[in-house]
Amino acid sequence: MLDANQAHITLAIPAVENDLQVLSFEGRETLNKPYRFEIELVSQSAELDLDALINQTAYLAFGPSGKGVHGVVYAIEQGDSGKRLTRYRISLRPQLAYLAHRYNQRIFQHLTVPQIIGQILEDHGIQSDAYQFQLGYIYPERDYCVQYDESDLHFIQRLCEEEGISFHFQHSEDSHRLVFGDDASVFPKLDPLNYQQDSGLSADNEVVRAFGVRLETRSTQATWRDYDFEQPKLQMEADYRSEFTPALEVYDYPGRFTDRTRGKHLAKRSLERLRSDYELAKGQSDAYLICGHFLALAGHPRKQWNDLWLLGEVIHEGKQPQVLEESVTSNAKASDGFQQGYRNRFTATPWDIPYRPALEHPKPKVLGSQTAVVTGPAGEEIHCDQYGRVKVQFHWDREGLGNDTTSCWLRVASNWAGDAYGGVAIPRVGMEVLVTFLEGDPDQPLITGCLYHAEHVVPYDLPANKTRSLFKTLSSPGGGGYNEFRIEDRKGAEQIYIHAQRDWDENIENNQKIRVGNERHDTVEATTHTELRAEEHRTTDLDRKVELRSNDHLTVGTTQHVKVGTGLFIEAGNEIHYNAGSKVVIDAGMELTAAGGGSFLKLDPSGVTLSGANIKMNSGGAPGSGAGAKPILPGEIKPADADKAGQKTQLALASTQLLIARKAREVAATFCPICEACRAGACALPPPI
DSSP: OOOTTSOOOEEEOTTSOOOOEEEEEEEEEETTSOOEEEEEEEESOSOOOHHHHTTOEEEEEOSGGGOEEEEEEEEEEEEEEOSSOEEEEEEEEOGGGGGGGOEEEEEEOSBOHHHHHHHHHHHTTOOGGGEEEEOSSOOOOBSOEEEEEEEHHHHHHHHHHHHTOEEEEEEETTEEEEEEESSGGGSOBOOOEEBOOOOSSOOSSOOEEEEEEEEOOOOOEEEEEEOOTTSTTSOEEEEEEOSOSSOOEEEESOOSOSSHHHHHHHHHHHHHHHHTTSEEEEEEESSOOOTTSEEEEEOOSSGGGSSEEEEEEEEEEEEOGGGOSSOSSOOOOOTTOOOSEEEEEEEEEETTSOOOOOOOSOOOOOOSOEEEEEEOSTTOSOOOOTTOOBEEEETTOSSOOSSTTSSOOBEEOOSOBOBSOBOOOOOOTTOEEEEEEGGGOTTSEEEEEEEOOSSSOOSSOTTTTTTEEEEEOOOTTTOSOOOEEEEEOOTTOOEEEEEOSSOOOOOOSSOOOOOOSSOOOOOOSSOOOOOOSSOOOOOOSSOOOOOOSSOOOOOOSSOOOOOOSSOOOOOOSSOOOOOOSSOOOOOOSSOEEEEETTEEEEEETTEEEEEOSSOOSSSOOOOOOOOOOOOOOOOOOOOOOOOOOOBOOOOSSOHHHHHHHHHHHHTTOSSOOOOHHHHTTOOOOOOOO
């Protein structure tokens, strides 16, 4: 037995010379949490340098062979002083606890959870020799993972809880190591420890003095569902069941997965977490126990309990009043009679039940929307993928470079979106956009609109032009041009204005009807080509005035009919030539006159009048000749641009798939009931009867 008058609990702070002696301590260790030991000490000096002591490494020894806990002096307090001794209080914590004091907002891309955690730890000077990953599962990269308005410690704990990763600490006299794991192999085994019911008498050896086990109802099935817009017809669902009864399902959406194998893994980890404390032991001991280790219990009358138990929490308590040589302050006696020595309380779970940390650190939610700036590669004005997604830089992102790596691809909401039809307007690099987050999740941003600001001003001054509604674009790359559709609603000046920077193509599959209430003015700077493939009907109620400032070519394929109500007047500056392949008939009701060269021929009701300087009949000669008609045909017609119609929008999941999936759940199928054909919505399986 140890000498009761000797101090067996010690605190070593190698970097600072001191004479501190431990009076008492209380400590709590819990899996997936930084431990905390509150230590009461006394010293002969009333002027210890507190600034020199804080943040120094220290080792609290309280177990056999000097076993104990290593940490840093997280807090120090000086208390009352007696005639010779002064009381101090030190809080001993791991270096990990410091991470609770740095809050950050940052983006991690294409990294696994272990890589993210390692990067944060090393940011705080916790190098690779001070932490260790012992993982059995290969964790996938997270394309986009945001630490948002949470401390580094909270973020690490949240990631571990989401993935089902545990962490605990292993101690030596000069260091403590943070160990991450995801199965039982990560937890060391302590020496076997006998159970001896507490009789109030001290035992010859260290023992477990109390040990009890409780069972409590827990969920028996976990089902996770999600949606992947790249596989909209695939029902993204996974579940995992236990053999326990009654059937108590936990159903969660969204499950944060886009792959069924990953979903199955997450559902399994979820159920393991829900059931990890189904069987929970509580006990008391005076032996050295450490959290994150297996307790090998022996000597218990219930034989099945003599097995390995994972210590999930250990609450330590130690006292050694013999270090006091005088009364520094009054100290009330413990109500349970514990005055000296070491003892602990603990909780534990069976070794064969996987430990998964509870979800105690929820992911922060983004309340409402935020604004961000669209980014892209240097020199590129529009940067998007095949879905019209863009990348952005959030105003809170201090590490983003304002390029094509600043964020994940963000989907852009549209006022209408179907299968190859709808509306598309890609936000351009430099635009300020409004970003919302699906279910407030910072990992799932979505663009819902664009915003003007002091440097990106509206196209027309406001409020002077507040009656205008418009859509105006900018030529890209380089700018300098625009297309615009504008509606003016100002009373008395209503207008619809359209501007095409270059070409305008119209393609109307059936009728077009145009009514102009007043005047119409058309100006075409170059050639106009018109092709009418059927009849043309045109009526002009008043005058028609046409001016051709060059030639007029008219080709009529069959017959031309011209009817003039009163007079037809034709004047040619040089020549008029009529040519008919068969005959020319000129019919005048009253008078026909032909005149030329001072001679004329007149036919009227009085007879035929022929007048000329010399009248020749059958005296030879030849008729004059004309230039002949040589009309030029119109140029080739260029068709307007055309496109094809979109497809009828289908339900995201075909009815056949729904029936098959429902039937599979009824028979507890362990395989995916939706085949590759179903991915395309073409499953040939008949629906169940």
